[in-house]
Amino acid sequence: NLQIARPKGYRVSWHANPAVEPHHFGQSHPMKPWRLTLTKQLVMAYGMHHAMDLYLARAATYEEMADFHERDYLDFLQQIMPGDIDKPDQADNVVRFNFGDDCPIFDGLYSYCSLYAGGTVDAARKLCNNQSDIAINWSGGLHHAKKAEASGFCYVNDIVLGTLQLLRHHPRVMYIDIDVHHGDGVEQAFWSTDRVLTVSFHKYDKDNFFPGTGAREDTGPAHPLNPGAHHAINVPLNDGIDDESYIALFKEVIGACMKTYQPGAIVLQCGADSLGCDRLGCFNLNVRAHGACVAYTKTFGMPLLVVGGGGYTPRNVSRAWAHETSILVEADNVIDPTIPDSVAFRNHFGPDFSLFPPLSEMRKLDNKNTRAYLEGLVEAVHEQLRYIKG
Numbered sequence: 564n565l566q567i568a569r570p571k572g573y574r575v576s577w578h579a580n581p582a583v584e585p586h587h588f589g590q591s592h593p594m595k596p597w598r599l600t601l602t603k604q605l606v607m608a609y610g611m612h613h614a615m616d617l618y619l620a621r622a623a624t625y626e627e628m629a630d631f632h633e634r635d636y637l638d639f640l641q642q643i644m645p646g647d648i649d650k651p652d653q654a655d656n657v658v659r660f661n662f663g664d665d666c667p668i669f670d671g672l673y674s675y676c677s678l679y680a681g682g683t684v685d686a687a688r689k690l691c692n693n694q695s696d697i698a699i700n701w702s703g704g705l706h707h708a709k710k711a712e713a714s715g716f717c718y719v720n721d722i723v724l725g726t727l728q729l730l731r732h733h734p735r736v737m738y739i740d741i742d743v744h745h746g747d748g749v750e751q752a753f754w755s756t757d758r759v760l761t762v763s764f765h766k767y768d769k770d771n772f773f774p775g776t777g778a779r780e781d782t783g784p785a786h787p788l789n790p791g792a793h794h795a796i797n798v799p800l801n802d803g804i805d806d807e808s809y810i811a812l813f814k815e816v817i818g819a820c821m822k823t824y825q826p827g828a829i830v831l832q833c834g835a836d837s838l839g840c841d842r843l844g845c846f847n848l849n850v851r852a853h854g855a856c857v858a859y860t861k862t863f864g865m866p867l868l869v870v871g872g873g874g875y876t877p878r879n880v881s882r883a884w885a886h887e888t889s890i891l892v893e894a895d896n897v898i899d900p901t902i903p904d905s906v907a908f909r910n911h912f913g914p915d916f917s918l919f920p921p922l923s924e925m926r927k928l929d930n931k932n933t934r935a936y937l938e939g940l941v942e943a944v945h946e947q948l949r950y951i952k953g
């Protein structure tokens with residue numbers, strides 16, 4: 564695929580370590596690091612690796628992770644072994660740090676965490692050093708992890724670590740989260756600063772959808788002495804949102820936030836569980852619509868840290884992230900939507916063998932977001948932005 568040239572004027576870097584891919588969360592667990600293998604196979608079969616600088620991610624050090632995480636939590640993460648979960652002397656910590664079915668203790672857990680976190684820290688540093696303009700780590704984006712607690716398949720919050728790096732060089736950073744789940748860990752980490760504006764689009768149902776936070780009126784603690792008040796923007800949605808409404812909503816909300824806040828860098832979490840047909844998600848988006856959010860974010864032309872996140876139907880996760888890689892290297896108009904013959908595991912992409920299968924038609928889900936509801940959300944975001952000065 565020699566037609567894929569490096570984009571002129573800006574550099575894209577790819578940060579990954581293949582040692583992340585073989586980790587197993589357990590038999591029926593929905594999180595499958597193997598989806599990263601599939602993504603990489605697609606990206607390489609299309610020749611997109613020629614258009615990026617490729618970096619082997621190093622493991623984040625203990626000290627780097629301690630920029631956000633508490634040491635007794637990291638100590639536990641570092642020494643715990645799969646059999647230990649049933650040992651009475653570990654029981655207190657297992658409960659305290661929230662390990663269990665969602666966040667199991669599997670073989671190589673610490674190396675898995677430090678590798679995906681290292682990728683995001685490396686990516687952020689490349690942006691700060693001005694050695695890259697768009698830096699990608701599809702293994703990152705684990706937005707639920709708290710400073711001393713695992714949560715929702717996330718153990719180390721690589722997004723917080725990467726954002727802390729960006730804050731060394733940029734007065735303001737904007738965080739955008741299109742995973743179907745609320746980006747609660749990132750929101751909470753920057754709850755009390757006005758230097759990060761967090762914006763999450765997610766399915767919201769307090770009692771029936773994880774993590775149950777992210778209501779429209781949750782905008783940061785409103786104490787007059789808290790500079791972070793109003794700096795969390797939540798866009799709670801109902802089942803079945805379609806391409807057209809999601810793209811319009813994304814552009815209106817993000818366009819308004821960019822205009823008001825004027826950040827120096829953007830972190831974009833691209834959780835692919837907002838696609839139609841996701842095993843855990845309940846939206847109705849096609850690969851092109853998910854990608855349109857990435858394309859729109861790129862139009863602002865600022866340092867951009869792109870991370871993965873959720874996504875539980877691996878064939879579609881890899882389609883979305885390969886397509887989004889092509890958008891970032893400006894090859895989306897030259898690649899063939901038919902999956903190349905040379906791609907490994909090509910059988911996973913049948914029967915259509917297309918990058919863009921009709922996900923919204925395959926599982927009929929009513930759009931439970933009325934036009935009036937979506938207009939109300941946009942209006943409320945505009946009102947919230949009046950409290951924020953760029």
Ligand code: TV7
Nearest residue numbers: 591592593664665705706715716742744773836872873874
């Ligand atoms: C970023 N949903 C993470 C999203 C994290 C969602 C949840 C599961 C789940 C876990 C399993 C499993 C599952 C089919 C789905 C209230 C509970 C219900 C555990 C069984 N199958 C991201 C986290 C969410 C684990 N958790 O944003 C092992 O679904 O809803 C919950 C919590 C208690 C714990 N039980 C689920 O996308 C990466 N978990 C099968 C095996």
Ligand code: CA
Nearest residue numbers: 740742744764
């Ligand atoms: Ca989200």
Ligand code: ZN
Nearest residue numbers: 742744836873
């Ligand atoms: Zn998710």
